[in-house]
Amino acid sequence: MNIILVSEHLAKARTINIGARQLASMAMGVVVTVFALAGALNYLMLRYASELHFLPYLQSMVGSMQQAQQSQTESYLQDNLNAMAQRLGQMQAQLLRLDTLGERLAKLAGFKPQDFLFGEPPGRGGAPSTVPNRDFTLSELAQQIERLTQRVDDRGDTLGVLESLLTLESAKKKLIPTMLPVLGGGYNSNFGWRIDPFSGQHSYHEGIDFAGGEGTPILAAAGGIVVYAEYHAAYGNMVEIDHGNELVSRYAHASKLHVKVGDMILRGAKIAEVGRSGRATGTHLHFEVRQRGIAVNPAQFLQLPG
Numbered sequence: 001m002n003i004i005l006v007s008e009h010l011a012k013a014r015t016i017n018i019g020a021r022q023l024a025s026m027a028m029g030v031v032v033t034v035f036a037l038a039g040a041l042n043y044l045m046l047r048y049a050s051e052l053h054f055l056p057y058l059q060s061m062v063g064s065m066q067q068a069q070q071s072q073t074e075s076y077l078q079d080n081l082n083a084m085a086q087r088l089g090q091m092q093a094q095l096l097r098l099d100t101l102g103e104r105l106a107k108l109a110g111f112k113p114q115d116f117l118f119g120e121p122p123g124r125g126g127a128p129s130t131v132p133n134r135d136f137t138l139s140e141l142a143q144q145i146e147r148l149t150q151r152v153d154d155r156g157d158t159l160g161v162l163e164s165l166l167t168l169e170s171a172k173k174k175l176i177p178t179m180l181p182v183l184g185g186g187y188n189s190n191f192g193w194r195i196d197p198f199s200g201q202h203s204y205h206e207g208i209d210f211a212g213g214e215g216t217p218i219l220a221a222a223g224g225i226v227v228y229a230e231y232h233a234a235y236g237n238m239v240e241i242d243h244g245n246e247l248v249s250r251y252a253h254a255s256k257l258h259v260k261v262g263d264m265i266l267r268g269a270k271i272a273e274v275g276r277s278g279r280a281t282g283t284h285l286h287f288e289v290r291q292r293g294i295a296v297n298p299a300q301f302l303q304l305p306g
Helices: 021-045 056-108 137-173
Strands: 003-006 014-017 187-188 190-197 202-205 210-213 218-220 224-230 236-241 247-257 270-272 285-291 294-296
Touching: 056 137, 224 247, 236 270
Parallel strands: none
Antiparallel strands: 003 014, 187 210, 190 202, 210 285, 218 270, 224 236, 236 247, 247 270, 247 285, 285 294
């Protein structure tokens, strides 16, 4: 591209050659200049908008932009608060479940729930720190809630396993004959060698005789299944309860039976009444415990807790 300059001040015409590169540079310069002027004008308008009272439209536009930005910020904060509130609600439900679970565990372990003050915050305190305090950021608070939620979930799972173990242990105890079969009755005869009341000979007594009047309730020393409930030539009216693990309890010389074979019996249930049926010199209960078919001293079970 050639540009010819003609002027009365010039002795002759002057020619300027402009190539493609020069044209591109000039166009770029024009564009940059336009953008720079537009940016500077926009900055000045926003910077001094509050002082330009004669430009109400500009003030309105700036106010709308600020309000939109504030609304966006408030919406972001509200969304985060709603998420944290939901987390706190879940934690409250988890803590309520843990309190209930803790009370059940205390009962299973033999403690009183009031000894642990479930549902009340633990005592905390301490002297003021020399390190200056600072507020949590929104991100830090969310992280703390997330970690606490995870710890509560972990504790709940652990306590659930512990409850299962304690429940199983409690069930096993209820299947061991530890309860007195006659309440308030003393011993007439202990387990072991004694003089036979009929023959006068030295004989081995395979149970314990409990004193009791006619019709006194005979209670199951532990839970189990009735495997024998009828008259026996030597034991009279007799009940046998299988407690599992090859452990059986025997109740003899009853005047009346209240169970039948196959019945499932709970610990402490009335199964018969004291009498003197069978080979007996008087009214009493003959109580035996047999392990793997062999008579063992019932006292070793009756002295156990539970």
